[in-house]
Amino acid sequence: MIGLSKRTDYGLLALVYLAAAPVGRVVRTRDIAEQHDLPVELLAKILQRLAKSGMIASTPGPTGGYHLARSTDDISIGQVVAAIEGAPALIHCERTDHNRCNQLDKCTIRKPLTRIQARVYDLLNLITLSEITGPEPPDELVFQSQIVRSNTIKPATARDRSVRGEEAIRA
Amino acid sequence: MIGLSKRTDYGLLALVYLAAAPVGRVVRTRDIAEQHDLPVELLAKILQRLAKSGMIASTPGPTGGYHLARSTDDISIGQVVAAIEGAPALIHCERTDHNRCNQLDKCTIRKPLTRIQARVYDLLNLITLSEITGPEPPDELVFQSQIVRSNTIKPATARDRSVRGEEAIRA
DNA sequence: TGTATCTCCGATACATCTTGTCGGATATAG
């Protein structure tokens, strides 16, 4: 499959929600789960992975929660996919044991596909979360959260876009 | 997952094999399967789909087999994926029933992800099979096949490439 | 004309991965 997993969808929904939250506030996992009707425990793990990769920060304790650790300009879709799905893929031989493919010499597609894979990754790494959130925040959500103490907000950077084409697969 | 399925891998292997075959010859499914040690029946179905989508042509009968129906410049990776995997994906809501997502109004990621999906498709549609086969054919394979009668070879076209990036997901 | 050998096609068991759930540990505000 070339598509994203449900987990990544959930993660992106959560990131958009966090991006829409007022600066200085933390959001509980349960709030996001209830907003989009997602299983709380599953979303919790996803947020843990996002926190581990450094794009969101966590605050433990009763008044705790999550908040964005970077600007939406500084979080790429590729990073989100990598954090949640563990990332590398495209060619099948490379996923499990490399040596299991007992005919590496006969495999005529491995090396070229690795190059193509790199191009797909490059594309996803150029697209940032701000392209999903948009310039203006939705601002239609209610937050019953608290003030955050550890301010680890980093400065924003810029991104550009490229790539266009003439024919589509189906869409 | 962002990766290709095993079926697509098999399909690409078969296409490369067919591309390496001398013009005017047909190749049996079994030959390709034995060359790469793939299950014959599964590969047969994959080749049927590729034939149905028009990128390879079939010849029935004892001396039958498959041959490329277009130039390797005229077969894109996106088309191969679409032919084998049925294509559309990326965002999860769009895969099964559209109306099942009973909170379309709250879904903040559907529309932006559709745009991103189109970009990925564009990229895959710009990459042709000739980038996998290379300019010169491998020419290290033995063909025990026969002459083809129905010559449905179409003229070749040209393709260009674009897209580059600075940071990668992991590779 | 029969037979062998291809492509074709639907249905179905098997494997693997994803999704979802459970139980318990750690940290902190009140």
Add this chain to the structure above:
DNA sequence: CTATATCCGACAAGATGTATCGGAGATACA
């Protein structure tokens, strides 16, 4: 001390992909 949040590993359920089987249609060749 207690309630409530993040954490973390392990496992059951479900979905998806992979592989297999049985049989039908087409054609070269004896």
